[in-house]
Amino acid sequence: xxxxxxxxxxxxxxAVPPACRSQGLPGDPGVGPxxxxxxxxxxxxxxxxxxxxxxxxxxLSAITTIGGAIRSPQPALIVIGFAGGFVRRNSTVHGEVExxxxxxxxxxxxxxxxxxxxxxxxxxxxEILRLVGASNGDASNDGRPNGAMxxxxxxxxxxxxxxxxxxxxxxxxxxxxxxxxxxxxxxxVQVDGVPKLGKDDGLIPANVAQAVNFYQSDGxxxxxxxxxxxxxxxxTILGNFxxxxxxxxxxxxxxxxxxxxxxxxxIEIENDPRVWxxxxxxxxxxxxx
Numbered sequence: 001x002x003x004x005x006x007x008x009x010x011x012x013x014x015a016v017p018p019a020c021r022s023q024g025l026p027g028d029p030g031v032g033p034x035x036x037x038x039x040x041x042x043x044x045x046x047x048x049x050x051x052x053x054x055x056x057x058x059x060l061s062a063i064t065t066i067g068g069a070i071r072s073p074q075p076a077l078i079v080i081g082f083a084g085g086f087v088r089r090n091s092t093v094h095g096e097v098e099x100x101x102x103x104x105x106x107x108x109x110x111x112x113x114x115x116x117x118x119x120x121x122x123x124x125x126x127e128i129l130r131l132v133g134a135s136n137g138d139a140s141n142d143g144r145p146n147g148a149m150x151x152x153x154x155x156x157x158x159x160x161x162x163x164x165x166x167x168x169x170x171x172x173x174x175x176x177x178x179x180x181x182x183x184x185x186x187x188x189v190q191v192d193g194v195p196k197l198g199k200d201d202g203l204i205p206a207n208v209a210q211a212v213n214f215y216q217s218d219g220x221x222x223x224x225x226x227x228x229x230x231x232x233x234x235x236t237i238l239g240n241f242x243x244x245x246x247x248x249x250x251x252x253x254x255x256x257x258x259x260x261x262x263x264x265x266x267i268e269i270e271n272d273p274r275v276w277x278x279x280x281x282x283x284x285x286x287x288x289x
Contacts, residue, residue, distance in 0.1 A: 084165025
C-alpha cells in the first residue's frame, strides 16, 4: 500500500506540465547493446521490425491528398491512446498526447485519433464501439443497447491502441476488453508501461495482431522489460526495445526535484521524439488493409 501511494504521488508530479525539449542525440546511441536498434531513423527500423509489405511512405503515396489532409477510401484507422500517470488528455507537452494531436492534424479522416486519461477506460470503450459502427456504415449502431456491434462491423474494425506508463497498462486492458467482444486489434504499443493495480499488462491477448514494447530500466520508476503473447500463433511480438538516457539525456526542466531524482528516465522516454516517430511509423503501416 505504501509503495502504491508513493507511486501515485510520483506519477502526479510527472503530470505537472513542464517545458520539455529534446536534446540533440548524435548517432542515437541510446538503445541498449543487447537489443535491436530502432532509434536511428525510419528506414533502419523497417529492417529491424518484421516486414509488413510496403513501407509507410509507399502506402501513403497511394492515398489522395485533399486540402492538405490525407483522405482514403478505406474505413478510418481508429487510434486510441492513453496518457500516463495523472496527465490530462489536452496536455500536449507530453509525448503521447502530442502524438494524438499530430495524427489528427496531419492525416485527416484516414486516421481517427483520440487520447484519454488512463482512468477513463469506460469512456474510451464506448467511443470505440461508436467509431467501429460509424466507420463501417452501421447506421443503427447507436440505437442498440450498449452500442452493440454487428459481426460485420467487428471483423472490419481497424484499431490501434497505445499508451505511456499507466496508459500503456490501460491500452492492454482495453485490448482484453475488446477480445471479450470479439473485436480484433491491429497493434498495441507500450511505452515504458507501468502496471495498474490488479492489471497484467505483460500478457497480450490473442485478438491483438502485433504488439511492441519500448522501455527504459533506469531509476526508481521504469517500464516492463518484456511483453509476451497469450497465443504466439495469433500475436506477433515485434520486440522489447530498451533505451538508456545515461549518456545522452532528454532535458525536461520544470519537474519537481524528486521527480527528476527518481523518475527522470521515465519522463525522458515519454518525451523522446525518436520513440514517437517510431510509434507513428508503425501506426502508418496500418493505414490500409
